[in-house]
Amino acid sequence: MTDAKGSSRRSERSRQAILAATRALISEVGYTKVSIEAIAARAGVGKQTIYRWWPSKGAVIFDSFLALSTTEEGPQVELPDTGDIEADLKVVMRATAAEFADPEFERPIRALEVEIVNDPELAAQFREKLARPVDEAKKARLRSAQRAGQLDPGADLDLVLEVLYAPLFQRWLHRSGPLTAEYADSLVDVTLRAFRAPSS
Amino acid sequence: MTDAKGSSRRSERSRQAILAATRALISEVGYTKVSIEAIAARAGVGKQTIYRWWPSKGAVIFDSFLALSTTEEGPQVELPDTGDIEADLKVVMRATAAEFADPEFERPIRALEVEIVNDPELAAQFREKLARPVDEAKKARLRSAQRAGQLDPGADLDLVLEVLYAPLFQRWLHRSGPLTAEYADSLVDVTLRAFRAPSS
Numbered sequence: 001m002t003d004a005k006g007s008s009r010r011s012e013r014s015r016q017a018i019l020a021a022t023r024a025l026i027s028e029v030g031y032t033k034v035s036i037e038a039i040a041a042r043a044g045v046g047k048q049t050i051y052r053w054w055p056s057k058g059a060v061i062f063d064s065f066l067a068l069s070t071t072e073e074g075p076q077v078e079l080p081d082t083g084d085i086e087a088d089l090k091v092v093m094r095a096t097a098a099e100f101a102d103p104e105f106e107r108p109i110r111a112l113e114v115e116i117v118n119d120p121e122l123a124a125q126f127r128e129k130l131a132r133p134v135d136e137a138k139k140a141r142l143r144s145a146q147r148a149g150q151l152d153p154g155a156d157l158d159l160v161l162e163v164l165y166a167p168l169f170q171r172w173l174h175r176s177g178p179l180t181a182e183y184a185d186s187l188v189d190v191t192l193r194a195f196r197a198p199s200s
Numbered sequence: 201m202t203d204a205k206g207s208s209r210r211s212e213r214s215r216q217a218i219l220a221a222t223r224a225l226i227s228e229v230g231y232t233k234v235s236i237e238a239i240a241a242r243a244g245v246g247k248q249t250i251y252r253w254w255p256s257k258g259a260v261i262f263d264s265f266l267a268l269s270t271t272e273e274g275p276q277v278e279l280p281d282t283g284d285i286e287a288d289l290k291v292v293m294r295a296t297a298a299e300f301a302d303p304e305f306e307r308p309i310r311a312l313e314v315e316i317v318n319d320p321e322l323a324a325q326f327r328e329k330l331a332r333p334v335d336e337a338k339k340a341r342l343r344s345a346q347r348a349g350q351l352d353p354g355a356d357l358d359l360v361l362e363v364l365y366a367p368l369f370q371r372w373l374h375r376s377g378p379l380t381a382e383y384a385d386s387l388v389d390v391t392l393r394a395f396r397a398p399s400s
Contacts, residue, residue, distance in 0.1 A: 041381075095305065114314050116374065123375055156386070158377070162367035163390055165358070170366040173373075175323055176331075177358070186356070190363055194394035 017043040018050055022064035027107040031061065031115050065112055066130060078137055085145035088191055092138075093164070093184035099178040100172040113173065126168070135161060146197075155195040164191045217243040218250055222264035227307040231315050258322070265312055266330055273392065285345035286392055292362070293384035300372040301379040313373065335361060338378055346397075355395040364391045 021042035025034045036057055039046045054060040061108070080088045099105045116123045138161055145151040164187055171177045202346055221242035225234045236257055240247045254260040289348045316323045345351040350360045351360070364387055371377045 009295050023268065025314070032270075109337060110317060114317055116309060117317070120375060127374070127376060131374075157368070159386060160256055162370065163363060163394075166366035166370040167362035170362065174331075175320060186359060190359065190394045194390045 002129045005092060014043070014045050014049060015053065015083065016067070018045060018053075018060065019067045021110045022060055023068075026061065026064075026111045027104070031111040034061065035062075043098065062113070062122075062125065062129070065108070070117075079141040081141055081144055083140070086147070089188040089191070090185050091165070093188055094181045096165075097168060097179040097181065097184040099165070100168065106172065131135070141158045149197050152197050160191060160195050164188070166168040185200060212243050214243070214249060215253065216267070218245060218253075218260065219264040219267045222260055223268075223308045226261065226311045227304070229329055233313040234261065236260075237304040261312070262322075262329070263327065265308070269341070279341040280286075281344055283343055283348065285348070285350045286388060288341065289364070289388040289391070290385050294381045295367070296365075297368060297381065297384040300368065306372065310373075349397050351392070352397050353393045360391060360395050363394060364388070 018039060021039050022034065025038055025042060029038075036047055036050055039060065040050055041150055043050075050060060054063065061123060072101065082088055100109075110127075116126050135158075139157045142151060142155075142157050142160055146153045146155070167187055168179065168184070171183075177183070201282060214263075218239060221239050221390065222234065225238055225242060229238075234257065235249055236247055239260065240250055250260060254263065279394055280291055282288055300309075310325075316326050335358075339357045342355075342357050346353045346355070366382070367387055371383075372379060376385070
């Protein structure tokens with residue numbers, strides 16, 4: 001039993017090493033130039049180890065991004081809920097802005113973004129597996145704010161999320177302005193003004 | 201004099217043919233696979249005609265996009281100003297949504313977008329030559345609305361433009377929702393709610 005556990009722990013370590021190597025290589029050489037050989041060499045595993053878990057290069061690349069928002073306990077996408085939607089969204093948006101301002105973090109995501117823009121099928125897979133669960137977690141927090149009278153109960157929550165995130169996304173993608181905490185705060189302020197409850 | 205005029209008119213026709221051929225080829229084969237040879241063949245001119253006006257493939261591609269918003273009279277980027285900011289923005293945003301929903305129109309822009317995301321220098325050139333003049337025209341219209349008391353005079357107009365356009369940009373880029381007239385209208389409504397004049 002100890003052996004099986006040790007072996008499973010070694011497997012998980014290999015898996016994590018492969019996913020980390022994949023993200024590092026995408027940052028360094030770009031998505032199209034990443035090869036299974038290079039991933040295996042960087043992770044210190046054999047090619048067969050990779051093929052045991054993933055059918056293709058696209059699959060391992062995709063999982064390497066999925067792993068960024070997933071822990072051993074499952075996806076980590078719950079938003080803080082202190083009862084104060086403004087404070088909670090500012091925490092989340094400041095963290096998001098800081099991540100996208102960090103070259104180490106943003107480089108592989110930029111590479112993935114280019115693939116998504118070019119490839120409608122990858123875009124659909126991305127939406128289904130990554131964006132949608134995260135959006136659902138965000139909407140759960142917005143619904144709680146609607147119930148608390150801090151957000152228009154009739155608001156289209158997909159539109160709320162677009163107004164909140166798309167400006168930051170576009171600014172990051174086009175490098176058209178700084179991604180600061182002040183900017184993050186201003187997006188929260190704008191969104192809450194646009195979608196505040198009618199009577200407030 | 202008639203000869204010089206005729207020759208200049210023929211030159212302008214060749215120039216326009218080259219720019220149109222460039223956009224068509226980008227749509228068909230993608231930015232990276234477009235060659236000066238292919239552009240020349242499609243436009244019915246010699247390669248030397250292209251090199252007479254443009255130093256590189258990048259330069260002709262860039263001008264082919266610039267030409268989309270430029271007429272013989274100069275850049276055409278003035279926004280309607282009937283005195284009603286809501287009506288005027290809805291005209292503009294509906295037209296924008298319709299353009300990006302049109303595969304013929306959006307395909308070359310998507311190809312350019314990928315280059316911009318990958319290439320900070322091209323992104324800077326794009327901002328300077330194309331995005332900035334257009335944004336300035338939009339801001340002129342917003343300033344007129346501020347003077348008319350239809351928009352918060354303290355609003356950050358860069359932020360207003362981001363809130364108005366970035367959701368549509370992101371939805372187009374990720375193909376994450378329909379680009380309808382209703383959607384265009386809702387972005388105008390949201391933006392005006394977020395940035396309305398304090399007393400109104």
